[in-house]
Structures are given as C-alpha cells and as structure tokens.
Amino acid sequence: MSTMVPKPSTTLAPASRFPDIELLDHAGNPRRLSQLVAGDPIVLQFFRGFWCPKEQAFFRRLVALQDEAEVAYSRIVSISVDAPRVNAAFRAGLGARWTFLSDPDRAVQAQLGLRESTDTLNDPYVPAVFTLHPDLTIHAAYDGYWFWGRPTLEELRRDMRAISRAIRPDWEAPAAGP
C-alpha cells in the first residue's frame, strides 16, 4: 500500500503571498485569514498541540506579547490540527485573547506543506511562525522545529514595527501647527 502525501501548493517565503486559508475558529465559526487580519500586521503561528512543552513555553511568550498587541493594532492567530473545543480549552487556559483556528482534517496543512513528518502519532503542524502584512505578504518566516528557531519577542516586535511603518501612512507623527 502506498501513501500519497500531497505536495505543498505554495511557497512560504518572505515576499511571497500567504494563502488566504479558511478554517473553523475555536467557537466553530468558519473564518478566513484575510478577515481576521483586516488591515493590521499579524503574527501567524502554527503549533503542534497543547501537549508539547515547547509550545507551552512559546505560548507564554505570545501571551506576554498580547498586552502590547492589544493596543498596537496588531493581530495574532494560532493554528493547530486540534478540534475547536480542544483549542478553546487551551486558549482559555492560556488566557489568550486572540483567535485560534482548527485544521482537524489537515487539508490546509497539506496545502501549506507544514506537516511535521517526524511525528507520525499526532501528525501535527510543524511549529512555524510567519509575520504578515495585511495583504498577507510574508514579512518573515520562522521555522520552529528546533525551539531556538522560533522568534523572540524582540524579533516579533521588530517585525511588527517594520510592517506597521510600511503600511501606516501616518507613521511619522504629523508636525504640530504654528
């Protein structure tokens, strides 16, 4: 018996456009990435699952970042193969106030080529983080298979600053009048 593994249909490199995927959110509603991004920069995170200690450590980083993101017109979206209710429970436990998306049938995972091939038990997403412009252009891509490959908070802040500077026409504060 042979197993067909679909080839990824996209390239996830800086300057390329991230696919406008649609998945169920943690409440079971279909959500399109472009709708969640609206007009803001975004940190798009793919994670293995709640059970992974590395993910738990990285989520603590993102939860720390949300206190800044909530006032900085920036989005965070996290995606796993877990079902919406599992993601909802994980999200609540973390105290995360951003949207989690679920890909339990792994269709988007195959489209993106982000299956962690070394875990044949869970078939999770390979940990990866992308920072995107509002039009879904990839600013930076981080391969988190090894923990040190993941972005630090400083790298995420720099990415959010660079994207914001590029997309906000009033990035330079207007000069005071006479």
Next chain:
Amino acid sequence: MMSWRWIDLVPARLPGALAVAVARDARTGAAAGWLVAWEGRARPTPTALRIDARAIDPNGDAALVSLVLAPAGVSLPFDDLAVQQARRAVLARSTPAAVNSTLLRDSSRFMGALTAIRDVAGGLDDDPFARVFPARRLLVGAGLLGTMPAPAGPTIERYGSDQPWPWDRFRAS
C-alpha cells in the same frame, strides 16, 4: 465606509429609521419599547448612541439582548480601566456573541454596550459590560440585529477615536 450607526431604545416607533424591532423585558415579557437604528452623521434623538455598523441588519432574526446603559447624566471615558477590562473579557470568551458593540455618545465617552445572542446557552449571563453600568435583559424582535464576526483579538483599541469597538479597521486613506 461608515463604521457606525445610531441606536436608541424609545417608547414609540420613529420615522426615518434604518431598522426597528420591538423590545420586551426578557424576564416578565412586559413591553420595553422599540429598539431603533439610524444611518447618518446627525444624531436622530437626544439619547441615541453610536453602535458598530455590523450590528445592524434589517433582515436579522430576533435575539436575546443585554443592553448596558449608563444612568442618566453618567458616562465614562472610553479608555477607563473598567471599560478596557470589559473589552478584554469579551475577547477572552470561548463563545462569541452574535452581536457585541460598545455604545458611544461621541468620540470619547463610553455610554454602554449591546450584546445579543440567539443560542440562549451562549453565555449572556456574564456580560462583562454589566460590571460597568446596569444591564437590561431584553427580547428583541426580528428586523434589527444581525450577526457580526467575532473580533479577532487581541486589539482592544478603537480604529480611530470616533469608532465603536470592535469595529476592526482604519478608514482607507
């Protein structure tokens, strides 16, 4: 695209409305008036408040509503810490409401919030904004309230000072 509408709870139907629905007390069934929405820049009634435009749908179904309103003569700055924390609590929910919008008097004053659900098990018992100002529980008929996409989070700020939250983008420049 204008990001907000006007809304008011009034004792009788008023002309010129974008959408209107009868409101009843959810516990007693007693008449509570008419919930009315308007378009336009000019305030249609002295007590009308700004609401996220996505909340209003003349074709929307009936809904159970938590209507939080500041007492007469009272308001809070939109950036008051209690209002900030209520916004965070809304984002932390596992089950988003069909409608959730802050209600503004103008570009700086928070006057309340409107939350609507259609699945009664959806968690209207805990309205974070009800910890800021008193809440009324209303059954609102069809023809007024739509279904908004849940806010993506984690943003609690408004996209421009005259916008109700959670309207989620700046005007195109």
